[in-house]
């Protein structure tokens with residue numbers, strides 16, 4: 383499966399005719415099912431007999447928000463001069479939000495990134511994602527409720543082999559039975575509706591568990607950005623006239639799409655605020671990351687992800703650099719001053735979004751053989767390792783050349 387997915391990364395969906403595409407789908411489905419068997423076994427085993435134990439008796443809410451297609455250069459928290467992230471900026475100024483500046487994704491596709499990011503595998507140790515358990519089983523084993531609200535269930539898009547490959551694993555029947563306390567059944571047009579749906583479940587009022595891992599998987603800024611936010615005045619904040627990019631190739635059509643991307647980013651900021659408000663008064667820590675970036679006419683006349691064989695600095699900057707941040711409630715900051723100090727110390731460290739599991743285990747105060755402190759970017763023991771993107775390319779050597 384790894385080779386097939388490497389092929390698709392090189393050729394790209396758009397590079398295939400119908401026949402190639404059908405053959406690819408059949409082959410990929412076959413391989414995906416053998417990968418799925420391996421990861422399902424590892425995950426169920428971990429949930430049933432793993433060695434994970436939680437080290438605290440405190441009530442803890444660990445929230446994981448999985449973003450989509452986020453170009454961090456379009457976020458004010460990363461220095462963009464338009465106000466695309468007013469809520470997150472306010473959290474940052476209050477000291478509740480820690481923003482990591484040097485995080486990259488190993489791929490520019492959702493499925494490949496998320497399988498690696500949520501697996502307890504260590505890429506630095508050349509472990510394959512499919513041979514290690516998914517993180518939800520480690521949390522479950524440690525006594526956490528695991529609650530998953532997903533806006534990419536993809537049930538209306540069965541042709542999409544990527545969503546199929548990912549969801550056939552994350553929502554495999556055996557994994558559902560052994561890992562999840564509760565999950566949603568339906569995707570929505572907009573991400574705020576997904577959060578509303580979670581609130582309508584009244585899980586938080588009914589829950590008797592002291593420990594909860596709550597995952598929100600968003601549509602974020604996925605192409606087409608104009609479809610990611612409601613067509614209402616308050617969300618149509620930016621117009622083609624707001625666009626600040628000056629490059630000579632930027633025409634009217636590009637200006638329209640850049641404004642739409644900025645609106646989708648600002649809408650995402652509102653969704654983040656909606657999630658934060660739920661947990662504001664609790665002992666809560668929230669981690670957000672995006673699966674990959676996106677080109678938004680940054681350095682050439684192109685939007686989206688292009689799967690080009692030649693990967694330049696500009697290409698990697700737009701498609702592989704990702705936003706990554708941790709929000710802590712006031713209560714959490716008071717009860718975990720050491721963690722907060724370690725977070726603040728780590729903002730410039732170079733790591734990948736697939737190192738996520740180590741940070742989550744740390745925030746969840748979970749002791750487990752899956753935990754490796756030298757791979758944990760917020761640990762004092764962290765040792766940076768080469769950041770290999772697209773399986774073979776050393777990201778830092780390209781950027782430093």
Ligand SMILES: [Zn+2]
Pocket residue numbers: 450451490491492493673674
């Ligand atoms: Zn994606």
